[in-house]
Amino acid sequence: MKSRFSIFFFSALAPLFAQTMPATLANVEPPKGCTAELQGNRPKIYIANFYVTYGKKDMGKAIGDFIAEKFEADGRLEVISRSMINEEMKTLLNNKKLKPEKYLAQTLAYAAGKNADCVVFGRISKNKSKVAFLVRMAAVESGENLRKVDTEVEVNEALKFLETVGDSFVTYFKTAPPKVIAQPVIKEEPRAKPKGFYAAASGLGLMPFGFVKNGFNYAAGGSAEFGHKGMLHKDIFFGVNLEYLYFAPKDETFVSLYGAASYGLAGYEYLTYDWLHFQLVLYGGYQFGRLVGAVEAVNYGYGMFMAGTRTVIDFNNKFSLMLEPRYVLAIAGSTMLHSAAASVGALWRF
């Protein structure tokens, strides 16, 4: 039974006592823009019609379509609709006085207007018996050339060349999975043990043994305590305690019995679970009281010793609930009176 209870108790409390958060894995924010490392990024790519000074005029569009198909087949980039691009580029390329610089600038502007991250453009011209290719893939935001191909090929190898260019552009973007890194472990520091002065007030119940039990079943009262914790050691505290007890008579044999006691106390916190504190408390003091019986009344005094195991449950840094079963021993010479007591109270730290 005991072990079952312990398991239940600690398993129930475990989440509450967790002082560290377990290391968790989290996705890194995907990179943005036209980056080679995609890592979950899906850049928008603007594939322009090529600027052609050789051969048929619609070859520029065909080359653009050809490269776009490569990217669409790959699927990792978001290819801006070619039909939309054609409308823009058609106007631009129909300008017979179009200069290469203007083509470049306007293509970038079009790409930016479509919120594209990457842009592919190029020029095809004739150089003697060969076809000259100037092909670029650039980042729209920075204008940085990410890949460029400047070459001349035989006419009959032009188509094959374009295919390799398209593939090389596609493979520029690496398919590495998103980077996963361990999120920094945030280690929660254990809450500092409360230190400093405190005041407490408790309600107290007591069950007497020995000859007192012949006249009184129980006693009830209260106590006030003032102390300091952590002066010598973080787990040790000292204090003073004032207590009042009224005993309830069994019958008319006794009229009343009460005692007022003053104690010095020392305590040690032997176990701490964050907001839960287990403490051993020892008291020593003196009790004055008065017994009024049907036959005789007498004032009395006893040396008092108490040992209690106190449980302090923090509501916050200042206020706590305090529970404490106690063993009570009253001694005067050879007379010893034993009692069992328990208190419930509130503690305030300041």
Next chain:
Amino acid sequence: MRNMRIYTVLVGLTLLLAACTSYEDAFNRNLDSTGLYVTNSSSNTVSQFAADPKSGILNDLGTVAAGTTPVYVAVNATGTFAYVVNSGSNDVYVYSINKKTRKLAFASSVATGTLPRMIGLHSGGKFAYVVNETDNDISRYSIDATTGALTSLGADEATAANPSRALAISDNLLYVPDAGTNTVKLFNMDATTGALAPNMTPSATLDAGEIPISIFISGGSAPFIYLPCANNTLVYFARSPWPPALTTNQISVGATPVAVVLNPNRTVGVVSNSGDASLSIFSVTNGVPTAAGTISTCTTPGQMLINSSGFGYLVCNGDNTVRAYSVSGASLSLINSYPVGTAPTSVAAY
């Protein structure tokens, strides 16, 4: 300086011991003490005390009102009711006894003849008898076991004694000392109806000049009758046979003996000598007293009782006190003297 500290601690511990011992004793006195009652004939009250069976000391519990001139008190065998004979108001007051507080509470009263002197309770607890001095007769009553109330059983029974001041009951026999004829008269009691009838055998006739003043009958299987007499002797004889031979059965006591008492185990007897303020003490063997000494006591000592705890309580009519004695063997030692009302006459306890 160091010695001073040690002495201070020792004195403190001694005081602590004293305080606690006193507390425990007082506590137990409240639990264990028995009730003791004294009639105060001039103040018309009954003084109430708690008698500690351990120390013999009395705790004064105050007084309760009685009728006019209460002269005699008796407590029934179970200690639940007290009966006070009021010779001035010619009645008997019945009180219930609270065994927790040891106090009396008036319950009822019943009329008697003129100038009642003493009440005798039958050991069966069903009948009571009151001797009336002026009428020279005996009033008979039944006792309600629940309320303690007395109910008259009809016409009083003449004693043929003059004056009739005392009576004693032993089993189903009732004895009345008659100072006028220097005899002891015997009556048979019907244990079922409570009726009294004069025993037809001759009365016990004492030697000339003895003149019985009061009577005490011991218990046990062979009871003895003891008669303090006006010639300063204590006359004694076995209850059986009747009438007894009395020629040598007397022993000297002090002046004007008015009462005699034996302890419960019938080993010690004490005679109160009102004329010389003394107590004559006897050791008793098989009912026969042997002089064991005389001690002085209060002025005009009267009735005395000795309880099973070994303590004697003497009514001191002259100085309005009751004295507590420790009775050990055949010696008495005074414990304390306690004030009562005016002109105390009788004492009873449970």
